[in-house]
Amino acid sequence: MQEILKAGKPLEAAEKVLIMVHGRGGSAEDILSLATELNTAAFALIAPQAKGNSWYPQSFLAPRAANEPFLSGSLSFLEDIVQDLEEKGFSKSQIFLLGFSQGACLTLEFAASNAARFGGIVAFTGGLIGDHVDHNNYKGDFDGTPIFIGSSDPDFHVPVNRVKESTILLEGMGAKVTEVIYKNMGHTISRQEIAQVNKLIFGE
Template sequence: MVHGRGATAESILGLADDLYAADFSLFAPQATQNTWYPASFMAPVPQNQPALDSALALLNEVVNSILEQGISSRNIYMAGFSQGACLTAEYAARNAKPYGGLLIFTGGLIGQRLDTSQYMGMFEATPVLITTGDPDLHVPVSRVEETAKIMEEMGASVTKRIYPGRPHTILQEEINLARAILA
């Protein structure tokens, strides 16, 4: 579970109750000074370095530690909100494999222009929920659509929801869709 800008690992863990994730082992890394990278996720990638590479490396450490315990990638679910959703999407696309599911609440792939040469592997029907509001102050609908298309091309089974007039938050309907993936 990956928190958004200005939030904490503890705050994103609060979402677990809503998702009915009591039977899951939960991992929630904490970003330095509560931000994963300094600029907008739509900025040129160099503007977010070296923080972006560091954040991606931290997620990789968490995923690898789970895999090293003998847990299949099909039993790993990743969730993030806002900046955390962007980081989750970027990590998953760069390390695609059959995950249990990806919950990308108001986020998309990172960069002013997306460098698809960075995206490796196949999702093999991994269920992906990607959502946003229209408009959203931080995440344009066009990037959500572009992210969904790329993930579908990488073999993901994508459910995309765009909510007219929704504030920068997670709605109950999004929680319900996420619960279906976790079930």
């Protein structure tokens, strides 16, 4: 069983849950620390920990087969978490997803593979996974789910064109996407992004 860290409100007392997915080389503890900057006081926080601090071994732009079986295993890990929350009485509209870098890619890939009306989705520097975006890989309807995708131009790991391709696909599946490309931001999470998601995703 892979490790899951929890913080924020206890699940029994929370009306909303935020699943936070760390990047390559990061940790569940790292990504949880970001919550101090977010308007998530009312949330239960869940941060899964990747084995070896990586969700899959190759670039997210590699052919999907090159990242197997790790990619499928990581997606199943998120699916198990969401399913467990639903069994505890949370609807998908009470479940929010957030990821950074490799975690953002995994978050978007999971969401697009299981599209439904989630509470909100945040991708700090990420895009859909694979050597190309294949619309046949994804199913469901986001039904207006708000999604924020922020990234840098340029970003060494995440090309802007993949961010834009991902936005087009997600919007085609019914998501309300806010895509913001920041000039020379670097591979990080900026204050501007924090302000944006607090307003768009975590605002009351």
